[in-house]
Amino acid sequence: MTVEPTFDDLFGECRRSALHLEMRDDYGTSSPGFVAWRDGFPFDRDHFDAPWVTLVSGAVARGVTVRRARIVSEPVSDYIRYEHSATPYANLAGGEWVRWLPRRLASGLSLPGNDFWLFDERLIRFGYFSGDGEPTGHELCDDPAVVKLCLTAFEAVWERSVDHAEYRPT
Template sequence: MAWLTDEERAGLFDTFDRDAFHLEMRDVYRVEDEVEPQRKWRAGEWTDAQAAEWWEPWLAKMRRVTSQGKTVRRLRIVTEPITDYTRFLWEGTRFNTSAGEDVRWLPRHLVPGDVKLPPEDLWLLDDTRLILNHFDEANLSMRMEQVDDPDLVALTVESRDRLWPLAISHVDYQPR
C-alpha cells in the first residue's frame, strides 16, 4: 500500500502521458470547500461568475493537460432520482467540459449486472497507474492510495471499457 502525499496528489496531472480516467460512484461527497458554494446554490445565490471562479483552479489544470493532447475522462455512476449534491455537480459540469474534460453520466440501474466495479472511486492513468480514493463512513475523502495490483488494474480497465460506451455525455444527460 502506497499512500500519496499531498505533493503527489497535487502533481498527479503531471504524471501521465495520454489518458486520465476518473470513476466516481458515490451519490454524496463531503468536501469542506464545497459547503459554502452548495449553501449559496441551494439558496439561489450561486452566480455563474462565482461558479466559474470557484472551478478555475481545476479548469486551468484541465485546459493545460488537454491542450497537450491528453484526454481526461470522468464517469459518474449515479442513482436516480439524483441527490441535491449530484445536481450541484451536474450544473457545474459544463465548466469541466468547456475546459476539455469529457464527462459522462451512467444511471446506476443501467450498469450491467455482470460488470464488477472497483472497490472505490479512482483515477486510472495511462491504463497502468491506479489511484484509489478512500472515504470514511461520512463520505469524506480520507486519502489516496496508489495500487500496484495488476489484477485490480485490469479489472478497472475492463470495467471502464464496458461502461464508458453505455454512459451518456454531459450535454445529453438529463437527470431525473
Template sequence: MDLEGVLMASITDEEFENLLTGFAHEAVHLETRDAYGTAVELPHMAQWAAGEEDDLRWLQGWCSTLREHVRAGKNVRRARIVSEPLSDYQRWSHSIAHPMVEAGEDIRWVPRRLLSSIAIPGNDFYLFDDRLAVFLIYAGNGLAVDKITSTDPGDVRLCRVAFEAVWKLSVPHHRYEPV
C-alpha cells in the same frame, strides 16, 4: 499496506496533484457515490442550495490544467455513476460541470440501474496511463479519508475493464438530462 505481496501505498494531496498534472497520455476517473463532502465543494454546494450565484472561479485552476492537457494531446475522461432521481449533490455537480467539459474533460453520466451486471471496484478511482490506479477512500459522510495507489496489474486491469464497461453505457454531459 501489503496485501498478498501487492504493495499499496497512501499518497499525499500534493503527490496526487502531481499525478493529475503529470500523466503522459490519459487519466480516467470513475465516480460511484451519490454524494461527496469535500471541503472545497461544500461551501459552493451550500450557495447553490440557497439559490445564490457562484461564479465558479474556484474551478478555474482545474480548467486551466484541462486546457493544458488538451493542448498536449492528453485525454481526460470521467464517468459518474448516479442513482435516479439524482441526489442534491449530483444535481449540483451536473449544474457546475460545463466549464470542465468546455475545458476538455469528457464527463459522462450513467444511471446506476444500468450497471447491475458490471463488476466495478469497491472504491472510486483514477487510472493514469494504464499503469497506476489511485483508489479514493471516503467516509460514510462523503469526506475524503485516503488515496491509495496500486501498480498491481490486476488492479490496473480491473479499473480499465470496469471504466470501459461503464463508459459504453454512459451519456455525454451535454445530452444527459438530470432526473
C-alpha cells in the same frame, strides 16, 4: 524515503489518458461550491473551480484525454444535481469528457469498490470517503491486475453511459 506524488504531480506526469470513475451520490455537503450552489449563488467560470480547469486544460493541451464517468442513483441526490449543473464550468471547460450512467443500468458490471483515477493505464489513485461523502484518504496502486480491473470497469461504464449534453437528471 520516497515522497508520494501529489494529485497535481500525477496530472503533470500524465501523457496519454486520465480516467475517473465516480460511483457515489454524495461527495460531502460541506464543500464550498456545493454550499454556494445550495444557497443560490450562480456559477462563475472565473472563480468556480478555476484551479481544476487550469490543471485539466494543461493536460489536455499536452494531448492527454481526460474522461470522467459518473454512476448515479435516480432520482438523483442534491449533490448530483449540483455536479450536473457545475459540469460545464468545472469539467467541460477544461476539456474533460463527461458521461453519466444511471445506477440501474450498471447492475451487470464488475466494478471496483472505490472511486478512482487511472493515469496512462498504469497507475491508479483510489479515493476513500466516509459514509457522508467527506474524503478520508487515498491510495496509489500499480498492480497490473488491479489496473486491468479498473480499466475494464471504466470502459464498460463509458460504453453504457450517456454524454453530459444528453443526460437529464431525474
